[in-house]
Amino acid sequence: xxxxxxxxxENLTYYKRSTEAIVQNLNLVLKPGACLALVGPNGTGxxxxxxxxxxxxxxxxxxVRIQGAIGFLSDKLPLYPELTxxxxxxxxxKLRQIPKDLQAPRLDKWLHLLHLERHQHQxxxxxxxxxxxxxxxxxxxxxxxxxxxxxxxxxxxDPEQITDFLSCLRxxxxxxxxxxxxxxxxxxDLLADTILRFSNQGILQHDPHDCTV
Amino acid sequence: MIRTIAQFELLKxxxxxxxxxxLAVSQFFLGFVFYxxxxxxxLSAPQYLTLPGFPLGITEKVIHPFLAWTTLFFxxxxxxxxxxxxxxxxxxxxxxxxxxSALSPTHIILGKFLGIFLAEFFLLLPVLIxxxxxxxxxxxxxxxxxxxLLGLLLLQTATLSLAFxxxxxSREPLLxxxxxxxxxxxxxxxxxxxxxxxxxxQWIMEFALxxxxxxxxxxxxxxxDIIYYCFLSGLFLCASILRLQQEPRMNR
Numbered sequence: 001x002x003x004x005x006x007x008x009x010e011n012l013t014y015y016k017r018s019t020e021a022i023v024q025n026l027n028l029v030l031k032p033g034a035c036l037a038l039v040g041p042n043g044t045g046x047x048x049x050x051x052x053x054x055x056x057x058x059x060x061x062x063x064v065r066i067q068g069a070i071g072f073l074s075d076k077l078p079l080y081p082e083l084t085x086x087x088x089x090x091x092x093x094k095l096r097q098i099p100k101d102l103q104a105p106r107l108d109k110w111l112h113l114l115h116l117e118r119h120q121h122q123x124x125x126x127x128x129x130x131x132x133x134x135x136x137x138x139x140x141x142x143x144x145x146x147x148x149x150x151x152x153x154x155x156x157x158d159p160e161q162i163t164d165f166l167s168c169l170r171x172x173x174x175x176x177x178x179x180x181x182x183x184x185x186x187x188x189d190l191l192a193d194t195i196l197r198f199s200n201q202g203i204l205q206h207d208p209h210d211c212t213v
Numbered sequence: 214m215i216r217t218i219a220q221f222e223l224l225k226x227x228x229x230x231x232x233x234x235x236l237a238v239s240q241f242f243l244g245f246v247f248y249x250x251x252x253x254x255x256l257s258a259p260q261y262l263t264l265p266g267f268p269l270g271i272t273e274k275v276i277h278p279f280l281a282w283t284t285l286f287f288x289x290x291x292x293x294x295x296x297x298x299x300x301x302x303x304x305x306x307x308x309x310x311x312x313x314s315a316l317s318p319t320h321i322i323l324g325k326f327l328g329i330f331l332a333e334f335f336l337l338l339p340v341l342i343x344x345x346x347x348x349x350x351x352x353x354x355x356x357x358x359x360x361x362l363l364g365l366l367l368l369q370t371a372t373l374s375l376a377f378x379x380x381x382x383s384r385e386p387l388l389x390x391x392x393x394x395x396x397x398x399x400x401x402x403x404x405x406x407x408x409x410x411x412x413x414x415q416w417i418m419e420f421a422l423x424x425x426x427x428x429x430x431x432x433x434x435x436x437x438d439i440i441y442y443c444f445l446s447g448l449f450l451c452a453s454i455l456r457l458q459q460e461p462r463m464n465r
Contacts, residue, residue, distance in 0.1 A: 054313055056460075072313040078306045082229040091221045096314050097214075139310065 005029045006067050006147050006177040007053060013061035014048055022048045026062070030177045032146070035169075037188030038181040040198025046181035047075050049198075050149050053179060069096070070147040071140035077132055078139070081125025085116055085135055088124065089142060096143035106142060113168050114138050115161070129156040137165070141172070148172070150180040154187060166190050214316060218324020219331065222298060226332050231297065235290055239336055246282045247343045250275045272354040276344045277430050280361040283340055284426060287369055290336060292393040294329045295376030300389040308460075318457035322450060326377060333369060357432035364429020367442035368422065372397055374449035381456040397422065 012026040022045040030036060038046040051057040053064055054072045080088060089111075093103040111117045114134045119127060124135055133156040140148060148169075154162045169178060169191055182188055188195050226232045254274045302308040311321045341362065347353050376393045383389035400422040407418030418424050425438040 054309075056309060056312060069315055070313055072309060074306050074309055076306045078309050080225060080228075080307060082225065087224065087228070091217075091224060092310070094217045095214075095221065095311070095316065 005031050005065075006034075007179070008065045009053065009062065011062040012049075012052060012059050012064065014045075014052060014057065015060050016048075023052065023059075028053075030179070032175045032177060033173060034194070035173055035178040035192045036180075037192035037195045038179065038198060039183070039185055039188050039195055041183070044198035044200060046198050047151050049196075050074075050151050050179065050181060054149050066147060068146035069143060070149055071143065071145040073136050073140040073150045073153055075151045077136045079124050079132060079135055082123065084121050084123055085111070085138070086120045088135070088139065089120075092139055092142055098143055106144070110138050110141055114141075115164070130158060130161065133157055134161070144172075146176050148176065148178045148180075150178070152182060153180055154182065154184075162187070214320045215324040215327060218311075218316070218320060219328035222325055222328025223332060226294075226297075226328075231293075232332055232335065235293070236336055236339065239286060239290065240339060243279075243283055243286060243340050244343065247275075247279055250279055251347075270354065271347060271351055272357045272432075275347070276353060276358055277361065279344060280365055280430055281426075283337070284365055284368055284423070287333065287337070287365075288372060288394070288397050290333060291329075291369065291372050291376050292390050292397070294332060295373060295380045295393060296386045296390045298325050298329055299377060299380035300383050300386045304384055304386065312460060318454045318460075322377065322454045322457055326373065326450060330370065330373060333373070334366075337365070337369075354432065360432045360434055361430045363434070364426045364438070367429070367439065368426045371422065371442045371445040371449070374446045374453070375400075377453045378449045378456065381453050 007028060007030040009026055009028040012023055012028075013021060014023040016022045026049065028036070038049055040046055048057065050072075051074075052059050053066070054070055055064065055066065056072075083091075086107075089107050090103070093107065098106055108117075111120055114137060116131070116134055116138060119131060124132060127135065133153075137150070137153055140150065154165060157165060166187070169180075172178070173191075178191075180191075185195070254271060299308070344353065344358060375396060379393040379396055380389045383392060400420070402421075404418045404421035404424040407415050407421070410417065419441075425441045428435045428438050
């Protein structure tokens with residue numbers, strides 16, 4: 001039991017079609033300030049791992065402990081195309097129990113940081129893929145949770161937006177825990193303290209700073 | 214929090230335009246039914262007045278069958294809305310917005326239930342204006358009408374909670390809609406089946422959804438009917454909450 005960790009997973013195992021293990025005996029302890037990147041090709045278990053950590057999937061074996069609220073961005077953007085960004089933001093602010101006096105400044109802050117100010121009165125369904133991705137990130141960050149779980153957060157963003165977003169996450173990191181998945185190792189190197197490399201053969205741990213595999 | 218979720222449900226329904234489409238369809242269909250019933254009454258009213266005993270009034274011949282048609286029509290609306298709010302949201306993964314927030318399954322189900330119930334009530338209000346229009350030129354049995362309305366609301370609560378349970382089991386909206394409609398149909402069919410069974414098995418009719426609405430539509434308030442609908446609603450809502458608690462397991 002790690003009392004100071006925000007996320008801990010013990011012997012996490014998840015099977016696909018009851019025999020094929022997607023995640024096997026994964027152990028994680030993530031303390032405040034930690035950032036973990038899950039890197040690897042499609043179908044190797046990155047999304048499954050994130051969903052297990054978010055509590056959206058129940059592991060076949062093992063245990064996940066989460067301390068605090070989470071912000072979650074899934075691979076399929078969970079958005080309502082018929083609402084404007086502003087309407088969604090206001091509803092989510094209430095659902096996530098952000099204190100009333102903090103709601104407006106919090107909304108303005110994240111709309112500004114994610115370059116969504118100009119589009120706030122636009123229907124989400126009419127936004128481009130990149131803009132919708134930013135709305136997805138906006139909903140995950142709005143309540144400023146201590147734990148952030150992001151599935152391919154930079155998908156659909158242009159290089160400039162990726163740089164902006166990664167620097168935004170770097171500022172957000174102190175005192176919080178971030179777990180994100182990506183296909184690109186350089187992206188993971190920029191932000192993560194620890195990298196878990198997923199492949200069909202299993203998971204390899206890789207610390208970007210001493211480059212030991 | 215239940216109120217916040219209900220408000221969000223209403224916002225989504227009104228913004229998509231679905232509620233306006235349903236309003237137009239229900240007004241058109243039930244308006245036509247109301248017109249047909251009224252026309253038939255006008256043509257045959259002299260015969261009713263000559264019936265021995267007490268003559269049947271406009272409440273029995275128009276409002277009673279109109280409320281029965283409204284009940285059946287709202288089976289469809291309930292099916293559509295319950296599927297939209299649970300199954301479709303699960304499919305598009307927007308349900309994850311609720312599940313990853315610090316909201317309990319009880320809050321999620323009750324909030325969504327309240328939102329959809331209020332949306333249905335909004336659809337029902339203009340429909341109820343039709344029978345009240347009779348008051349301009351004629352008099353209706355207000356007590357009878359209100360009792361029928363109470364029955365309709367209780368039945369709607371029970372069917373909506375049943376629809377929630379069915380919708381919480383499926384990932385495909387079409388499949389969920391079929392499951393809900395078939396279950397509502399089968400539960401209504403129990404009454405019809407009971408008529409063909411011997412007296413020993415007629416208790417089966419007590420489980421029929423519409424059977425308990427008949428008393429209300431006839432202007433009778435029977436506590437057994439109220440208990441039946443309240444019990445059914447509570448049971449199905451609790452089962453829906455338990456089902457949502459099992460969501461991570463079911464996602465496997």
